[in-house]
Amino acid sequence: MPSSAIVGINWGDEGKGRMVDLLTEEYDIVIRYQGGGNAGHTVINEHGKFALHLLPSGIFRPGVVNILGNGVAVDPENLMKEIEEVRSKGVPITPENLKISDRASLLMPWHRELDGLEEQRLADRKYGSTKQGIAPFYSDKYQKKTVLAGELFYPEHLRAHLADLLEWKNLILTGVYGAEPCTMKDLEDWLDDWCEKIRPFVCDTRTFLRDANKEGKKILFEAQLGSLRDLDLGIAPYTTSSNTTAAYAPVGSGCPWARPEMILGVVKAYSTCVGEGPFVCEMFGDEAEALRQAGGEYGAKTGRPRRVGPLDLVATRYGVELQAATEIALTKLDVLSYMKEIPVCTAYEVNGERTCEFPFPAALADAKPVIEYFPGWGCDISSCRSWEDLPEAARSYVEMTEKAIGCPITYVSVGPERESIIIRK
Ligand code: GDP
Numbered sequence: 001m002p003s004s005a006i007v008g009i010n011w012g013d014e015g016k017g018r019m020v021d022l023l024t025e026e027y028d029i030v031i032r033y034q035g036g037g038n039a040g041h042t043v044i045n046e047h048g049k050f051a052l053h054l055l056p057s058g059i060f061r062p063g064v065v066n067i068l069g070n071g072v073a074v075d076p077e078n079l080m081k082e083i084e085e086v087r088s089k090g091v092p093i094t095p096e097n098l099k100i101s102d103r104a105s106l107l108m109p110w111h112r113e114l115d116g117l118e119e120q121r122l123a124d125r126k127y128g129s130t131k132q133g134i135a136p137f138y139s140d141k142y143q144k145k146t147v148l149a150g151e152l153f154y155p156e157h158l159r160a161h162l163a164d165l166l167e168w169k170n171l172i173l174t175g176v177y178g179a180e181p182c183t184m185k186d187l188e189d190w191l192d193d194w195c196e197k198i199r200p201f202v203c204d205t206r207t208f209l210r211d212a213n214k215e216g217k218k219i220l221f222e223a224q225l226g227s228l229r230d231l232d233l234g235i236a237p238y239t240t241s242s243n244t245t246a247a248y249a250p251v252g253s254g255c256p257w258a259r260p261e262m263i264l265g266v267v268k269a270y271s272t273c274v275g276e277g278p279f280v281c282e283m284f285g286d287e288a289e290a291l292r293q294a295g296g297e298y299g300a301k302t303g304r305p306r307r308v309g310p311l312d313l314v315a316t317r318y319g320v321e322l323q324a325a326t327e328i329a330l331t332k333l334d335v336l337s338y339m340k341e342i343p344v345c346t347a348y349e350v351n352g353e354r355t356c357e358f359p360f361p362a363a364l365a366d367a368k369p370v371i372e373y374f375p376g377w378g379c380d381i382s383s384c385r386s387w388e389d390l391p392e393a394a395r396s397y398v399e400m401t402e403k404a405i406g407c408p409i410t411y412v413s414v415g416p417e418r419e420s421i422i423i424r425k
Helices: 016-026 076-088 109-125 134-142 149-153 155-176 184-201 205-214 246-253 285-295 313-323 333-338 361-366 392-405
Strands: 003-008 029-032 041-045 048-052 065-068 098-101 219-226 262-268 271-273 307-309 327-331 341-350 353-355 368-375 409-413 421-423
Touching: 003 016, 003 246, 016 041, 016 219, 016 262, 016 327, 016 409, 029 205, 048 076, 065 205, 076 184, 098 184, 098 205, 109 134, 109 155, 109 184, 149 155, 149 184, 155 184, 205 219, 219 246, 262 313, 262 409, 285 307, 285 333, 313 341, 313 392, 327 392, 333 392, 341 392, 368 392, 392 409
Parallel strands: 003 219, 003 262, 029 065, 029 219, 065 098, 262 327, 327 409
Antiparallel strands: 041 048, 271 307, 341 353, 341 368, 409 421
16 A cells, blocks of 8 residues: 655754644544654644644544554653643554554663763763663664663563663763663663553554555554664764664664555755754854744754744755755745845865765854855745745745746645645646
């Protein structure tokens, strides 16, 4: 049965949440397959405004089964708090509409602590972590030193496993960082307070998905962050610690048979970047502040002001290639309405040479943006609902982008609400 993926093309925060919320209507199952609670998807619908961190954005649609796949960093405490918050606005969340893979690893209490300790050690060389424990979690996962959610069903085995992990982790906490050791009592409290509560949602999602696929159910894979944060092909070391690309969806979901037919890449009509690292097209001063204000660019998880810049065609084309995107949703076009002329980064200059290829990460610090200006449209476009409604200059901006990135733009979003969308197919 055809499946699809919705992925970020740039640095994250492109508006994936609103696209998943819009498209879930057509799908039976929505799966998060990587990452953890370190970013946020914003969804606005009839229940209110939500910043989802771990829950798949299909959680609001009755009848949709939402899955946290084996590739996700499942933080029992944050997940439970998020479930309670969403439930408090009248959205039912039960083991029927939320399932956690028994093969997903659990983010332990010490992962968040270690994130903070390492950023502190790095001081002014810090990576800009959101301190949700994601990097320590994934390093432990690759060292095979985490707990699988399914182990919650094997209490004796789990206790012995936790005792082993505790002994090892305390060597690092106390020896490397000079921090307080963690105790078995801390872990028991964590099990009682949080893990017990998520246990009813844990099941064998691999066989569930295998059977659902045989029954012809439609699956949507939902990614977190964007191409440039991909652990393998992004802007190392300022990436996240998982693979943000659509190619990872079958692995991180436990559906090796899946071949997403549509890969919808989400691109924002301008650029934003949270945290440290190279951001070639960055704007500063009043120009940046005006764009930040117009777009409300403050982190969904941290409230940090985002770094902003014009649309970066070099990075975006690279992002499209990494995702093997088959179509694009261009979001927040309405935000650019205040500009008389719209700056766009059309190339980079590296060591005096102009290039349209995205450079190796270490070369990014020396790359300079080549900026060209395109005519603005000078009016509010947030009520446009068809391609013809858009002013000509706005259509030209979309067409110019489409041509430069080599992928059809099939959705143009002109506001955060579900209906503020122009469909071009
Ligand atoms: P995600 O992590 O990719 O889902 O991105 P965010 O959660 O940061 O979403 C982007 C923000 O922009 C959210 O506050 C959305 O409600 C909002 N948003 C999404 N699309 C549009 C749009 O077309 N216009 C405007 N003005 N806001 C949008």
